[in-house]
Amino acid sequence: MLEVRSLRKEFGDFVAVDDVTFSLPEQGSLAIVGESGSGKTTTARMIAGLETPSGGTVAVAGAERGPGRPRPRARRARGRRIQMVFQDPYSSLDRHQRVGDAVAEAVALHQDLPAAGRRARVAELLDLVGLDERQARSLPKALSGGQRQRVAIARALAAQPRVLILDEAIAALDVSIQAQILALLARIRADTGTALLFITHDLGAVRHISDDVLVMRAGRVVEHGPVGSVLDAPEDPYTRRLIDSIPKPGWKPRRRGEKAA
Amino acid sequence: MSTEPLLRIDALGIDLPLDGELRTVVHRVDLGIPEGAAVALVGESGSGKSLTARSVLGLLPPGARVHGEVLFAGESVPRMRPERLRAFRATDVAMVFQDPRAHINPARGIGDFLIEGLTTARGVPAAEASRKVTAILREVGIPDAERRMRQRPHELSGGLLQRVMIAAALAAEPRLLLADEPTTALDVTTQEEVMAIIGEARAARGLALLFITHDLELAAAVCDRVAVMYAGTTVEELPADRLRGRASHPYTRALLASRPSVSDIGAQLRSIPGRPLSGFEVPGGCAFGDRCPRARDLCRTDRPEPASVEDGTAACHFPHPLTLEETGRHA
Numbered sequence: 162m163l164e165v166r167s168l169r170k171e172f173g174d175f176v177a178v179d180d181v182t183f184s185l186p187e188q189g190s191l192a193i194v195g196e197s198g199s200g201k202t203t204t205a206r207m208i209a210g211l212e213t214p215s216g217g218t219v220a221v222a223g224a225e226r227g228p229g230r231p232r233p234r235a236r237r238a239r240g241r242r243i244q245m246v247f248q249d250p251y252s253s254l255d256r257h258q259r260v261g262d263a264v265a266e267a268v269a270l271h272q273d274l275p276a277a278g279r280r281a282r283v284a285e286l287l288d289l290v291g292l293d294e295r296q297a298r299s300l301p302k303a304l305s306g307g308q309r310q311r312v313a314i315a316r317a318l319a320a321q322p323r324v325l326i327l328d329e330a331i332a333a334l335d336v337s338i339q340a341q342i343l344a345l346l347a348r349i350r351a352d353t354g355t356a357l358l359f360i361t362h363d364l365g366a367v368r369h370i371s372d373d374v375l376v377m378r379a380g381r382v383v384e385h386g387p388v389g390s391v392l393d394a395p396e397d398p399y400t401r402r403l404i405d406s407i408p409k410p411g412w413k414p415r416r417r418g419e420k421a422a
Numbered sequence: 423m424s425t426e427p428l429l430r431i432d433a434l435g436i437d438l439p440l441d442g443e444l445r446t447v448v449h450r451v452d453l454g455i456p457e458g459a460a461v462a463l464v465g466e467s468g469s470g471k472s473l474t475a476r477s478v479l480g481l482l483p484p485g486a487r488v489h490g491e492v493l494f495a496g497e498s499v500p501r502m503r504p505e506r507l508r509a510f511r512a513t514d515v516a517m518v519f520q521d522p523r524a525h526i527n528p529a530r531g532i533g534d535f536l537i538e539g540l541t542t543a544r545g546v547p548a549a550e551a552s553r554k555v556t557a558i559l560r561e562v563g564i565p566d567a568e569r570r571m572r573q574r575p576h577e578l579s580g581g582l583l584q585r586v587m588i589a590a591a592l593a594a595e596p597r598l599l600l601a602d603e604p605t606t607a608l609d610v611t612t613q614e615e616v617m618a619i620i621g622e623a624r625a626a627r628g629l630a631l632l633f634i635t636h637d638l639e640l641a642a643a644v645c646d647r648v649a650v651m652y653a654g655t656t657v658e659e660l661p662a663d664r665l666r667g668r669a670s671h672p673y674t675r676a677l678l679a680s681r682p683s684v685s686d687i688g689a690q691l692r693s694i695p696g697r698p699l700s701g702f703e704v705p706g707g708c709a710f711g712d713r714c715p716r717a718r719d720l721c722r723t724d725r726p727e728p729a730s731v732e733d734g735t736a737a738c739h740f741p742h743p744l745t746l747e748e749t750g751r752h753a
Contacts, residue, residue, distance in 0.1 A: 340680035
């Protein structure tokens with residue numbers, strides 16, 4: 162479904178992403194984990210077409226593209242295949258637009274439907290993400306962070322994407338809400354067949370939502386494999402360090418020396 | 423260790439002016455921190471944990487009304503006069519915040535920031551203050567202290583800047599350190615370093631800690647006791663080692679079960695329905711009633727008072743009973 166080969170991004174002399182290669186199968190779920198500066202978000206933005214790669218290729222459902230500016234038509238086509246949800250839904254929603262209208266707008270953008278069909282599609286999407294009629298008539302500020310993130314997910318799904326990229330999409334939410342959104346994403350994957358690409362620093366969430374995980378550090382992939390083997394038997398010392406830093410029963414914080422990166 | 427704790431919060435309530443009327447945002451907080459001990463205050467957004475922390479410093483917003491008592495070494499913080507309050511904040515208690523950049527003047531050097539507190543509030547001579555600050559910077563893992571002190575905040579990473587804030591807090595030689603989500607904005611490996619540094623500094627000084635966090639696992643790992651807040655109320659207070667699996671309050675249990683764990687293989691993630699309420703949104707009855715799997719009619723009409731459950735307290739009409747096996751294992 163998604164084939165990423167030797168992806169590279171330079172900002173001047175700085176190499177933000179260096180030789181990232183992976184594939185995400187149809188209905189698959191892959192997580193890219195790393196700390197700040199690891200290049201995980203830049204990788205995601207290149208895949209979504211928000212950033213131009215300095216090298217390498219991204220192929221979605223067979224349509225490949227490499228470095229250089231995409232033509233507008235190619236860009237729109239990719240928009241239908243890949244959608245991205247960000248950390249802060251409040252900044253990506255129009256404050257003056259009722260959230261039901263925001264979803265309707267996304268539907269109109271991606272599907273040519275008669276008015277009745279569009280209304281039905283909006284209702285279907287709102288239902289899928291667990292928002293009711295009353296919430297659909299609300300402005301973003303009247304909703305909680307978790308509800309706004311549901312709106313952002315509904316808008317992304319309006320494009321019927323093959324791949325949904327979630328860039329730290331649960332990081333800003335309360336703990337009790339994070340589990341709701343993770344459950345919602347698992348259901349969307351099962352019901353619609355959308356492949357999920359998580360960009361996250363949260364290895365606990367990765368354990369519950371992903372099949373495969375790719376660990377990045379300073380722009381490079383240091384480990385890549387099935388979630389179970391990477392988290393339970395990490396081969397790379399940095400992966401082990403990441404896992405060891407996470408508070409768990411019996412854990413005590415220790416100084417492990419300066420971060421090399 | 424005396425029997426009277428260093429900090430005692432007794433039935434604390436806070437009303438704030440919201441939209442022109444006084445609304446109750448903190449209903450009832452009870453907790454105690456013995457000299458040298460570490461207590462975590464855990465909660466989600468709107469739970470009132472940060473307001474509680476601010477009330478310990480006497481830093482509530484204008485127009486706030488406080489009920490109950492906050493006692494530091496037997497002295498009432500809400501009743502302190504302004505000059506006493508200033509001295510109290512300069513010498514007895516120090517605070518570390520989530521975002522160090524918001525609490526440090528970006529236009530001035532790190533050294534000025536660190537030394538200033540000692541020279542102005544405590545009258546320490548500049549040369550002595552400088553020596554002392556250098557030593558503390560080394561202690562918190564900043565070996566090239568002289569160079570760092572000449573730098574500006576924007577030249578330091580978030581992790582380094584948080585160490586500077588910890589150094590500033592330690593330089594004041596307080597008896598209580600108040601840390602409000604000090605590692606939430608940091609990477610997980612940096613979080614571990616910062617928590618280890620706080621732990622070592624506490625052990626070396628016999629420093630008490632009030633640790634405000636949303637992370638139950640982190641709270642349990644670095645504190646002796648944990649107080650869990652929900653919608654303006656401490657719903658449970660218990661020893662940290664009883665948190666996992668043997669908490670009494672349904673909210674504590676639900677919060678633990680809803681957090682994806684990196685080590686629990688095959689554990690089912692259980693989400694809590696609805697969303698966390700803020701203190702001022704709470705209807706009559708139990709604040710958690712609408713989201714609680716154990717709620718019955720009584721929970722919707724009567725607000726539960728905190729009551730002893732084994733070696734802690736829980737504000738719940740139907741707390742989880744500890745099984746015989748659990749009680750035995752604990753004893």
